[in-house]
Amino acid sequence: MAFTEVLLIKPVDGLGAEGEQVRVRAGFARNYLLLQGIALPVNRANTKYIESLKKAREVRESRDLEAANETVTKLAALKLVFAVKTGEGGKMFGAISTAEISAKLAEAGIEIERKRIHLGQGPVKVLGKHTCGIRLHGTVTVDQEFEVVSENPIEAIAEEAPEVEEREYRDDKGKKSRKPRKEKSGK
Numbered sequence: 001m002a003f004t005e006v007l008l009i010k011p012v013d014g015l016g017a018e019g020e021q022v023r024v025r026a027g028f029a030r031n032y033l034l035l036q037g038i039a040l041p042v043n044r045a046n047t048k049y050i051e052s053l054k055k056a057r058e059v060r061e062s063r064d065l066e067a068a069n070e071t072v073t074k075l076a077a078l079k080l081v082f083a084v085k086t087g088e089g090g091k092m093f094g095a096i097s098t099a100e101i102s103a104k105l106a107e108a109g110i111e112i113e114r115k116r117i118h119l120g121q122g123p124v125k126v127l128g129k130h131t132c133g134i135r136l137h138g139t140v141t142v143d144q145e146f147e148v149v150s151e152n153p154i155e156a157i158a159e160e161a162p163e164v165e166e167r168e169y170r171d172d173k174g175k176k177s178r179k180p181r182k183e184k185s186g187k
Helices: 026-033 043-077 100-109
Strands: 003-010 019-027 037-039 078-083 128-136 141-150
Touching: 003 026, 003 043, 019 026, 026 037, 043 100, 043 141, 078 100, 100 141
Parallel strands: 078 141
Antiparallel strands: 003 019, 003 037, 128 141
16 A cells, blocks of 8 residues: 655644644545645645644644633533423433533533533433533543433322232142133133
8 A cells, every 4th residue: 555745734633733744545645635735745845834834733722722721611610400301200301412511501602512522421311410521622621510400390100009919829730820820711
């Protein structure tokens, strides 16, 4: 397989940030990176251009880090409460997923992509207090607490009928069973 070196102009997830020289497959470089204007071939003229991109990247990363730290302070002051419909015994209808958390944060003025929110156990399906992890930056993550409450009063589970004592029965052949056999009707 043929590989080639390219200089990235824009950041590419899983590959690198702008200003980096990366080794990729020749077809990927030729058919995607170079055509989309995401990378440039490695040569002397382009290396000077890359130096200016590295400086711009440092400025962008510091700005992103500051924005992430500001978001951390906003999240610390924010209390998330989800009111859900419940049935008997407080059993929830549906679940709280990362999409609902992202939408609730957007209502509070904090835009966070749902893919940056991590619920360790999966969607929340029980009432109570829970925690989700939010990755704001490569080095900044925060644990956000939220509460799931019932929007209607919780009804107690209806009492079941008392259990009937089990008796042992013997069938025609003398074997023990827990239920009497149904009588076969004669034809």
